Amino acid sequence: MTESIREVRGHLVVALGGDIDLDRAPTVRRQLLDCVNRQQDVLVDLSAVTYIDSSGIASLVEALQRATGRGTGLRLVAVSPQALRVFELARLDKVFSIHSDIDAALAATD
Amino acid sequence: MTESIREVRGHLVVALGGDIDLDRAPTVRRQLLDCVNRQQDVLVDLSAVTYIDSSGIASLVEALQRATGRGTGLRLVAVSPQALRVFELARLDKVFSIHSDIDAALAATD
């Protein structure tokens, strides 16, 4: 499952999919931090995520912290039911800004 | 995965689904033979079959033999790709009459 990055109205949209586990979390982490380092707002599309565990969550938390530290945003969009369940378990569903789709996320930032 | 039986223009249509393995083959066999014993033509809908092995195939072969012996028909309709693969492997795709859907099977018998 490869990740895709595109730009939408000045925001970087990163689409993650498949199983984000201990095997893939380091790659996802690197990719998210690279995006955050570009000093643009980042939208992470989680619609195709079939599994995410504590290591995947940790990568997203680290990217959020980095973005917050740099004064840019990192928002989650179209979070799959499997992923949402895990964010809720970790009580991180209130820590991240979660939007139903990219348009809603853009409307919230513009 | 429960089987369903209905009557369409004097034919019994039996829909089988799920995995037809050693565990389920005895039930499927009993059901097919019961249908054949009603002295009507039988159409077996295999569209929802996700797995069929030699024991499932054996049940169908036995029902076909019984129908042939009684002078009635037993036809397969809408065979799923997984099931068709197994019929082809066993070279039974030419022994059974296989139809793309129920209408085609009815047209062939009327």
Added chain:
Amino acid sequence: MNANTAEYLLELRVPARADRMVVVRDTVRSAARFCGFDERTAQDIVLAVGEACQNVILHAYEGRGGGPILLDILDDADRMILRVTDFGPAVAPTAVQPRALHDLRPGGLGTYFIHALMDSADFGRSPTGVGNVLQMTKKKDPAI
């Protein structure tokens, strides 16, 4: 625990390597369905076992790989029992505790998830004396 009336469903042994865990997850999902759990609960059980295996890879074998993970699954009348065994050095059960949730700190979530998702989770030495065992149970009817 009713382990006496429980039926052995399977025993799976895999190398403790992160890239192999997808196969463990698929096996656990299938076993949870076999025990009668719905897809959502099956996914919860998969996550708990995934976290337990991650702990074995990271802590028991400290990322060195190589060592095996043993997964035993039993199907009891009222619950599913899952045991994850490693063959790493003895760990005091008190060392394996869910940490308090710190909103923005990465890590430390695994044991928390396991306790939140399962009806019980007990860490101890293997009865054979070799290795650590995390035994988890999930009730079939949450009302019981």
Added chain:
Amino acid sequence: MNANTAEYLLELRVPARADRMVVVRDTVRSAARFCGFDERTAQDIVLAVGEACQNVILHAYEGRGGGPILLDILDDADRMILRVTDFGPAVAPTAVQPRALHDLRPGGLGTYFIHALMDSADFGRSPTGVGNVLQMTKKKDPAI
């Protein structure tokens, strides 16, 4: 056979009972994907292992249940290796032969399927001296 360079993917032990085979099939499908096979080939490998397990249930343990099936899966550079072991009485390998296809005779298809679906299938005594082993291999690139 290159079993020396092959990496252990998993070892699965289950009771030889027909209702449990769905879990074995799900595990084999997952392992076949892990080895890089497409869905159609994975399904072929699942069927071959399903037939091998069916033979253990029907012939090695004669439907008595109880005995275990052991499935070892190895991932080699150019092929997947699967071994199905039973702990039934010794069987002469010559007794396990694909029968000629009789169009309208039920039964006798299992061994035929196994040979048709896999690149090799060898039946013999277990190296430990206990039980029968059916070792099957499937090449990753059919052209090799």
